[in-house]
Amino acid sequence: MNIALFVAIPLGFAFISILHKKLAPILLIAASLFIIVGLSFVQNGETVIGGFEAPYGIHLLMDSYRLTALYIVNILFLSVVLLNIRKYHQMSTVLLISLTGLNGLIMTGDLFNLFVFLEISGISAYLITSTNKNPLASFQYLVAGTVGSSLYLFGLILLYAMFGSLNLADLSMQVSQLTDKTPVLLPFLLMFLGLGVEVKLLPLNSWVKGILKDANTLSGPMIASVYAAAMSLVFGRILIDLFVFEGRFIVIVSTILLVSILAGEAMAYQSKNVKEILLYSSVAQAGLVVLLFVSGLASWALFMVMANAISKMILFTIIASASEENGDDITVLQGIFTNNKLIGFSFTIASLSVIGLPLFMGFVVKMNALNHLFGEQMFLAIIAILLASVVEGIYFVRLLLHLWTPSETTVTFDIRMKAVLFALAVMLIVFGITVEPIESLKDTIEIGLNVGGTSWRI
């Protein structure tokens, strides 16, 4: 199985799909299924595109990290698609392209190619958010995204000017051989800021509110779960493979991350609308994930992304669906779980997993990450994580108590939604109870990581 197909097939289907409107959703599901099935046949290693070896040509890379990332993104993508395809069938082509973009983004081993895929997935994301019927927010997203990718491009071109290569592995090797690393810090900062826009780190994420505040069942989980997962995984991969942290760069990065985490939690704590609570909470989680990446805990960060993505998928789908008619004020939604025990169950598990409570996947991840951080004595990070957990707990408890309190509200949920979300929730429990799959996966992932960058202590 050539992994270039994971890009080529959805792209080709996208080209075909504009011919026949009825066919498009089928093509979308077919492409998505093809990728998920195909993932079990891939082999690790490089796949050269166009016959030119690195660093001259572009190549796609596959290892356990990327494979896991692809599984996460594609399975969640398929779930979102299955839940929404009937209502948003006109988005099929866009979704096919975004599938192309996300898969390419994860697999590519070339920085400029990454920029191209960043733009592809970015543009499809802008279009996905256009279903919110809030063009102003989508426009703001577009502006922020374009500024971000321009910054990224600027950074990468400076790297090219210095090292004469665009290949990730090649650059990583050359950077690690430098004795004085200060020259590369500016491009790294530019790339950090550029990707930080997409990963929604704090001062750069003004687009998030407009997008997720009005999110529907397609755009909410898509942006908050699938895109967030893909972007942070790609970002994290660059962080561990390439980046070095020194001097002022550390100060700036750690400030951004700590502010993201603490301010994100504080804003979620203060918010009254359920969607706002969730969106600010996902800002904090993004900061947390990046924090783990820069601390060198790549595999645990990967699992945290996975746990968060599943949780956010559940949370956003439920809230977006429930708030379609009456809005998402916390008091309006009171008691929606009274007659929807299964939905309430999924929601509860997802939020408990985000807080990091035992029995759920978030717990396993948080505990192991904390264990490592304590071993490394990175106390600032630890304090941030623990404080964040406390605040998360408080606003989720408030949310849960409100949503569970019996009331006259009657909201009905689609039966398919119930099934899919329940399955995802069960997944959180399964990974929370049986640790072996995660542990063994972690080992293979760490074999595959060639850590060129350096981690540091916050």
Place this chain on the structure above:
Amino acid sequence: MKKVLALVFVLVLGALIMNHLNDNNLFAGFGDAMLENRVSQSYIDRDATENNDGVVFDESLDLESGAANTVTAIVADYRSFDTLGEVTVLFISSFGVALLLGQSKKRIALEFKPNFMLKIGSRALFAVILMTGVFVSIHGHLTPGGGFPGGAMIASSMLLLYLADDEFRAKMRGFKILESVMGVFYIILGLAGLMITGFFLENFLDNGALGTLFSAGMIPIVYIIIGLKVGSEISSVIDHFLSEEGA
């Protein structure tokens, strides 16, 4: 006040970046770039995968990439995956524009009535521009240009017709099919490379002698595909922007 402050900020930033780059010993100054330290030298020497005895115009046969225009060699051969992505970006934006503005069926009313001279004149010009566009696309591997500028020219010829002919809109439907088919062709070309040589988007045709029209293997084909695709996409963007608001 705010504007002055903003100006000061960006100027300070510009100066700081310049200062930083000047102090940076890895960053070559303007004009001092050392190509031998970069991958690009291999693109010029065409020895990324195999050694050759130097590249000579009109003589070298079957180089790893046969385009006389090195930029084209990079765009459509060495890094043609980027180009596929680029096409995708254009495709999705054109589709997105259609999605965002496509509700209206009526085209925007022009303030003048196209007269006979305009109709005939634009048709004549249309042919010239179209031919130039096609020429630029086909000769992309030899001269500056290629599928994208060519496609843009094709689209501008369409714009001309659009302005001159009220009924033209009805004929725009065909572009969608063209766009789709060309995209599929590109993918199929890539998959054919995968089948034949084992690499996606690998050039599996004979490269010929450097500098001749029928050389550089797939590149002219790719550029024709791109030219037509870009042309139809930009045309459809134009079409949608010229539609009436709302209604």
Place this chain on the structure above:
Amino acid sequence: MLQIAGLLLMMLGLYGLLTNRNVIKIILALNILEIGLNIFIISIGFVRGGEAPIFSSETTSNALVYVDPLPQALVLTAIVIGVGTTALGLAFAKQIYAKYHTFELDEMGEE
């Protein structure tokens, strides 16, 4: 010099983004930013006395000094991507206008 020109245009684009509150002007500022960046990219590849990287009857051999072709190729891609985003941005602008009947962000009455 070209590099300074490129940087200057980028800064100008940033200035435009910082000060303008008109949707169309913001798109223009973005474009200026991108153009500045593209010029900067091109300038990276310049070699003093270098030829355009096209083999022709005058520049027949690879032994000559050429300017770096890769930045040019990258810029080609970047330009097209810029066109794509601009088109989409304008489409959003049109939607915004349809909804608010103005291009001025300050007049839209959102928070």
Place this chain on the structure above:
Amino acid sequence: MANIELLILITLSLGLLSYVLYHFSPRLSSALTILGSFFVFGSVLYHGYIGSFDVSSTLLPYVSFSSSALSIFFAVIITFTYAMVSLFNPYFLKTHKAGNVHNLLFLSTLAFVLGVLFTNHFMTMFFFFEAVVWTSLFMIPLKGSKSAAIMYYRFSAFGSFALLGAIFLLKANSGTFLITESLAVVDGAHQLVIFILLVVAGMAKLGAFPFHIWLPEVLGKAPDHTSALFSGGLEKLGAFIIVFALVRVAPVGATFAAIDLAWSRYAVAILGALTIVFGTLMAIRQDDAKKLLAYSSMSNGGYMLVAFSLMNSISVMGGLYHVLAHALASVAAFLAIAAVARQTNTTKMSELGGMIHKMPITYMVYLIAIISMAGIPPMGGFISKWLIFQAVINKGLIFVAVAVFFGSVGSFLYVFRPLAALFLGQELPQYKKTLKEAPSLMLLAMLILSVLNIFTGVFPTPILKVINTVIVEMGMNEVVLTTFTIEGFNGLLHPGLIALVFMVGVFVAFVIFISLKKSKKVGLMDTYTAGNFIYTEELMHYSVDFYAPLERLYEKYIDIARNVYRSLDHKIKEFARLIKYFIFTYKPEITAFWVVLILILFLWGDIA
């Protein structure tokens, strides 16, 4: 049932069963909770007493158990509390919004509490701790108050994650999560941090100053009989953690030479003293009987804190005995109040009165309970307080001693107020017809508790001997006991003798009471003023603003902790609003601005 794992699992499945059963027969479901609670209590008591616990674990993954005298001691107290409270369950079906959930949570918390007490692995302990927090959390809003539950979670979560921090530091320190092993080697750089985190965790669960805000909220607003559970059972888990921090971890930090006590411990003792003072002062102010008892619980938690921080056999024995005595007394008191509130639907003292006429037994139960809480012989509370006084005075801790005595005197002031307001006085007309004595099961529970309250005060040595084994297990010398006496620092205590003297005193008083002329009955609201008509006669009820002159002395200062939290909450929200205002608006220039700013900040270093 000797196997702890099985015991936990059975309790959990009984909980599920009662949840399902509730659908068919609510009474049967509640009967099941009684059965389950007594089964657990019986198992713990029996196997704990003969030392035949089976700690092997085969069914649950990652879980391992061990049993120690300390855990058995706490387990007996808490399971007994559950057993007593469970007897109230059948009568409170109607007051719950979801009785099935209540029964499920009731047994689940019981199971998880066992897990906390018997595990030998810190991560397992954290797991069970969280499980207890989350299951008990949802019991609180069953009476309708979400805010109390959220308040409870705020402090519990703070405590839990402080505990988590301590656990990981211990792990980093010793390389193991096993409780005994990792606690044994607390030294090195993080010693003090571990100590502080553990103490904070314990204090948050115990509701000690300055983490006491949740206690009156929860105990005041939880379902009436569940409050007893929180006060007598779950709160005691905090004491369990405190024992870890203060007794099982070696003293840390510099020593305060004058009193031969580590500064860190002295600080805890001072906090304990503050807890006592604040709890007492707040209790005096309350109108709600449950809130009053809640603050009394808080101040009694302060006694435990003081006791454990002093680090000698007498004080630890006093602390442990106080855990028992206070559990018995507060459960009895809360249950008595619950018995009243079941019929009157209010716990406000100004709305009640004269219950003694219809509920004499409940009155007696309550009387005995508050005597014990105030530390008056011949009840259990006296013994524990005597031991603690001994230790404090022997150490020469003046401030703490003042607080401890103040707490005792203060408790006279407040515990007798609900006694007078609720039970004494004349019957209120609105309850005259409907009020009845509590039903038999409830009476049974209350009577058992009362008997134990007296027993622990008159004949404490058997229990103290058990506590001696706990103390020895923790590496301290045992306290010298004979069958009837306890040896303190400055003499022997003869509880039986004291009780006898007390009884004689009561008898004399009773004789005087009988022989003297009866007082004249006056209508409760039978109040007159000079020529004015009284519109709100309730305000003239003598229990309204009972201690108003006293309150005026301190009312400005008493809310200091609450105000700190309120302003903290306010500050966090303000900070959030600030960030929202600066970043999350429809202004595309924001992103550009921050990018420019960050880049300038970064590059500025080049020229600076």
